[in-house]
Amino acid sequence: MKNSRRDKINKILEIPQEVYSNVPKIIITGFDEMIVENFKGILEYEDFYVRINTYIGVVNINGFELKLENISDEDIKVTGKIESFDIERIE
Amino acid sequence: MFFKILLSYLIGYLRIEVTGYYIERFINLCNSNHILTWNLKKGKNANILLNIEINSLKEIVKLAKRTKCKIKIRNKKGLPFLINKYKKRKIFIASLIVIILLFFLSSNFIWNIEIKEDEENKAYNIQQDIEEAGLKVGQLKRKLNTKEIINKIRLKRDDIAWIGIELKGTNAIVKVVKATEKPDIIEDSQYCNIVSDKEGVVTKINAQKGTAQVKVGDTITKGTILIGGWMEGKYTGIRYVHAEGEIEAKVWYTKTKKVKYKTTETQETGNQEKKFSMKFNNFQINFNKGVSKFKIYDTMETEKKFQLFSDFYLPISIVEKTNKELKKVKKSYSPEEAKNLGIQELEEELDKQIEDKESIINKNINAYEKEDHVEIYVTYEVLEKIGTNDKI
Numbered sequence: 001m002k003n004s005r006r007d008k009i010n011k012i013l014e015i016p017q018e019v020y021s022n023v024p025k026i027i028i029t030g031f032d033e034m035i036v037e038n039f040k041g042i043l044e045y046e047d048f049y050v051r052i053n054t055y056i057g058v059v060n061i062n063g064f065e066l067k068l069e070n071i072s073d074e075d076i077k078v079t080g081k082i083e084s085f086d087i088e089r090i091e
Numbered sequence: 092m093f094f095k096i097l098l099s100y101l102i103g104y105l106r107i108e109v110t111g112y113y114i115e116r117f118i119n120l121c122n123s124n125h126i127l128t129w130n131l132k133k134g135k136n137a138n139i140l141l142n143i144e145i146n147s148l149k150e151i152v153k154l155a156k157r158t159k160c161k162i163k164i165r166n167k168k169g170l171p172f173l174i175n176k177y178k179k180r181k182i183f184i185a186s187l188i189v190i191i192l193l194f195f196l197s198s199n200f201i202w203n204i205e206i207k208e209d210e211e212n213k214a215y216n217i218q219q220d221i222e223e224a225g226l227k228v229g230q231l232k233r234k235l236n237t238k239e240i241i242n243k244i245r246l247k248r249d250d251i252a253w254i255g256i257e258l259k260g261t262n263a264i265v266k267v268v269k270a271t272e273k274p275d276i277i278e279d280s281q282y283c284n285i286v287s288d289k290e291g292v293v294t295k296i297n298a299q300k301g302t303a304q305v306k307v308g309d310t311i312t313k314g315t316i317l318i319g320g321w322m323e324g325k326y327t328g329i330r331y332v333h334a335e336g337e338i339e340a341k342v343w344y345t346k347t348k349k350v351k352y353k354t355t356e357t358q359e360t361g362n363q364e365k366k367f368s369m370k371f372n373n374f375q376i377n378f379n380k381g382v383s384k385f386k387i388y389d390t391m392e393t394e395k396k397f398q399l400f401s402d403f404y405l406p407i408s409i410v411e412k413t414n415k416e417l418k419k420v421k422k423s424y425s426p427e428e429a430k431n432l433g434i435q436e437l438e439e440e441l442d443k444q445i446e447d448k449e450s451i452i453n454k455n456i457n458a459y460e461k462e463d464h465v466e467i468y469v470t471y472e473v474l475e476k477i478g479t480n481d482k483i
Contacts, residue, residue: 041119047133068131070092071122 022055031082034061037075042068050078058088095127103145103169106130110138111160120154140165201230201263203396203404208267217251217267220244226256226263228372229406235263261404277480282331285318286481287311291342294474301334311340320483331483338478341452344441344471350433351464353423357387362416370394370408385416426465430458433467441471450474 010020018025018038025037036052036059043051043058045068050061066080109117114137121128131141143151155162177184204226206217224243226235237256244254252270256263277283285301293309301318305311320334366379391413397405424432434456445451453472458465 041122042115045115045118045131045133045139066133068118070129071118071131072092072127073122073125 024054024056024059026059028082032079034078034082034085035075036078039074039076042076052076052078057090059085060088061085096129099127099142099144100169103167103171104142105145105148105164106140106142106166106168107151108134108138108140108163108165109155109160110136110163111155111158112137113158113160114139117154117158117160120158121151124150124154126150126154142168145169145171197405198261198403199232200261201226201232201235201258202228202261202406204228204263204265206265206267209269213269215250217244217248217265220247221265226265232258232261260400277333277482279333281333282320282483283333283480284316284320284483285334285336285338285478287313287315287317287338287340287477288479289313289340289342289475289477291340291475291477293317293338293340295339296336297338298334298336300332301336303336316481317478334480336478337476339474340477342473342475342477344444344473346437346440346469348433348437348467349464350424350429350467352426352429353421353463355419355421357417358420359389360416360418364414366412366414368410368412370410372406375410383414385414387417387419388414389417390414426460429465430460430467433465434458434469437467437469441469445471445473447473447475 006020010017016025017023022038024039027035027037029035036054038054039059040053040055043053045051047066048062048064050066050068052059052061061078061082062084063080063082066078066082068076069079070077111117118128118131118139126147127144128141131139133139152162204218204221206221208217221240221244224240224247226240235258237258241254241256245251250270251267253266253268255266257266258264290312291310293305293307293311296303296305296307296317298318300322301320302322304316304319311317317338318334318336320332322330322332324330362385364383364385366377366383368375368377368379370376393411393413394408395411397407397409399405442448450473451471452474455468455470455472457468457470459467
């Protein structure tokens with residue numbers, strides 16, 4: 001109940017969701033760069049496949065020559081030839 | 092983030108190779124321990140390449156032990172390692188220092204003197220005077236006293252209205268404004284005659300002060316007194332005045348030209364070759380040897396000074412010689428063509444000379460055909476106001 005009230009206030013004030021909650025934000029710039037904000041950790045990392053764990057699910061990225069350019073506390077930047085990506089929801 | 096990576100370049104960073112089966116765990120641990128890692132790249136086997144800061148190596152080793160990974164340092168990068176590498180190469184460092192020193196030393200001298208003046212009336216031999224006054228190529232900038240030089244030049248020459256020296260880098264820009272020659276002004280209180288400055292026939296004379304010395308219809312030459320600066324009265328005798336008046340005269344402008352029927356003209360063929368040479372002060376090195384491959388040619392030389400920055404000139408210049416091939420073309424005109432050509436050229440010349448086109452009364456063209464050439468006389472008859480003041 002308390003949480004939903006805070007959500008309402010935030011919605012009225014138009015604060016971005018990724019700021020006040022753990023919801024990830026995925027930014028794709030072009031086809032060669034992808035930034036995932038609010039991530040939890042890396043589950044798998046291969047040259048062609050990256051699995052990134054977030055608080056509401058898992059993001060899978062498929063491609064070639066994938067590199068993890070920057071890793072900081074909140075965000076991770078994946079570069080390389082991205083072919084596709086999909087999401088696994090945790091209910 | 093970017094700033095941190097940049098900083099780590101200054102401090103130094105390592106590219107390490109981590110091998111093991113729990114690489115993902117290793118990365119997550121690095122992350123949760125706030126260790127900066129970047130440029131992660133998966134290798135072919137169960138290994139990974141990544142960059143870390145140099146002072147986080149101890150922690151990384153601990154984490155690797157916990158995740159049972161092996162660590163191998165691949166590369167040491169950054170400024171400290173770079174300096175370490177060049178510590179052994181003493182001659183390289185010494186020459187680098189010498190070059191920098193030379194650079195700063197040479198910026199204390201003047202390497203180029205640029206004279207800016209009006210294209211139309213150039214001051215004669217100004218460059219030599221500037222050098223004699225003390226502004227030379229290769230002089231220390233500190234010892235240069237621009238005010239003194241300006242004073243010296245101004246004392247020496249009286250045809251300069253203004254001169255300024257501006258030091259810009261190794262470049263000394265001398266701006267010269269030449270004084271326009273003024274005619275001698277005769278004040279109203281002084282006595283003077285009005286004297287003809289052209290040849291012609293008087294058409295109108297109107298003496299406001301003084302006595303008219305010529306009548307309408309008189310032919311006058313240069314120096315003829317038109318209005319005398321005196322007045323004769325029956326009772327007062329001769330009294331000198333400052334002559335004033337208007338005189339209009341028909342003036343003839345004549346130009347002649349001989350046009351030959353058969354002439355040889357030189358024309359550019361369009362072929363050209365370039366030759367370069369280097370010049371240190373007065374010492375010149377030619378890059379291309381030998382004489383030009385053209386038989387008849389025109390040479391143009393352009394000199395370009397070496398320039399490090401926009402204002403930093405060096406005493407080295409590249410001289411570019413362009414040889415343009417010429418060919419002789421024989422041309423023959425018929426008498427009629429030669430005549431027309433000559434008339435056209437002469438008229439153009441005269442049109443330039445006479446500013447007031449409306450005052451032209453008459454154009455007179457005579458052509459005399461001779462054996463191998465035609466003589467052309469073009470005469471313009473112009474109504475003009477003439478007369479200049481001349482002191483008695």
